Amino acid sequence: MKIKPNKLRSISIVKGQLKNVKFCIGDDPIPTVSEQPVKSLGRWYNASLRDKDQVQQVRQDITNSLENINRTLLPGKLWRLQFGLLPRVMWPLTIYKLPITTVEKLERTMTSCMKKWLDIPRCLTNISLYGKGVLELPITSLTEEYKFSKIRLQMTLKDSRDQTISNAEQPIPSRPQPSSERDRKSPTYALCPTPATLKHILTGCKTSLTQGRYTWRYNQVLKSLAAALESERNSTNSLPLRATNSITAPTFIREGQKKPNHPPTKPETGQLAMARDWKMLVDIGQQLIFPPEIAATTLRPDLVLWSPSLKSVYITELTVP
Template structure:
């Protein structure tokens, strides 16, 4: 026997194994020839350029020098042209409810059916918008593997959503319209305190030990400790009238408003500190045969605030907010007012911390409330925009809040 194959899980194990093999073979008065050896390293399913040595001489990789063994060539390609090798699928140990063989069969059938149907446009972006995916019959083996993985994930997500719809309590999050998907990275989850992660997950599925749930589970008294109403999670977070009169919800609202105001104030100060905006006229283009010019502009990183350097802001924190008299006369107290006298532009921001399923209702209610104030400001020559924003009582942010931050030019970590 003069051929030997080793397989390890880490680079350190490979280095130690090669060292021991070299020592043992030298004791037997034999020698390993690195020039006739080959190495291949795969990290997370992709080839990696890892180097190994026998003594001081490096071992060539199969990418550099393919090798032939038992009548078959081995190179950097992970695909095999041999039909027997290609069809020899590994046996995977799985559970009883899900098998990869059945899942891949369904995914391939769905992809072939998609080729027959053709490309279908989703959303309001228009025909042809979005990234194009290769057709199954024209895709390469690598693209087919990627398509199958994506299709399996989509089918599993669809099955999970279908199950959640049938659950009256744990599936309530399916009725949350206008709420951003909350993406928690592994790093954030690792750094998050255990009780905070537990509260976030159990609150989303309404399985916290509220008096109503404890009554259902163990037969305890479901009455609220502040009022005679059954204390469900919704009642505790947004529906207790006694808690409202005691200022509990107002305190929570002000804590969220304080964070939002800090981000907006930081953005306002950074924009005001920039050099004056350029007044150079924009380039206009006229299409052939058309008489109307098309104005082409680029969106600056400063967002909608980039047109002026005299932005001012008031927040309804600490003391009672008075709406600026130069804009309009009103007794209403929005949570934030951001305006520029040079542009005669004002943003009226109103924050609500509702139950997540009532986000859309809160948005429409607040927008209607300040519609007359915006109309009065417009009659005085101001460009007024009412911006209701919502942050759910369980910490889920509404799309209106993200839209406002993007419009103000807030990016990156501050936006998250």
């Protein structure tokens, strides 16, 4: 048996960066994936190791195929699209990661061609083409087929008889019996008997949800913000209200005298300076009830700051990554 270097491919990644390193078998160099992309199990791989180029190629293939079908003089254009083009593009749509918005754009292009071939108005709803009912047409929606293909792929991998494939979702290791108090308080400690998969720990643990572990970071930021605003609110409400329409008396200076050098008083600035009756509610500890004198609603913003005299309201909705 003889190894053929022209049928092999090589790729070198050093610290996350692609390096142009040449490997040879004897005197024959092995091509890199950047020079010659390789195809394995129907999937193309290039130097980027991403699906962006392949997705663009799939879009181009569908567009070219629709143009070829449209240019043909033979009848049965809709039949060619349904039983020729659609089955051919389902495999690339299954193995590559396409955004659903891209698939919807491709479906709109196909729908436009279908309406043109059927000689129906473009304003006709798509339910008439893809709807399921008594007057059902033998036409399949590309978006529905794309979703079905992803579900079939997921079920095939999950229900595979090969344990290596079906157990691809590895659980995060954790200690069932912590040896110290520090380990007991560690986030990696098993809080419930459910297997500690990454999805369960991040979003699915009911114990963590009940104990407030998912919202702890968010609440800490909101507490710091509320403490700063509460301090400013109390200091502002304790000050005497300054008359906004009062006229300052002019200062007269006699002849030969100089203007007294008094330090200027610092004017009150900020959004809270015009009132002394500011109130504040924060959605921490207990569910916030929106002030009924402002509006009757069941919405719960993170922080509400309002002044009855000014009839001004400041609503804060916090987002913590």
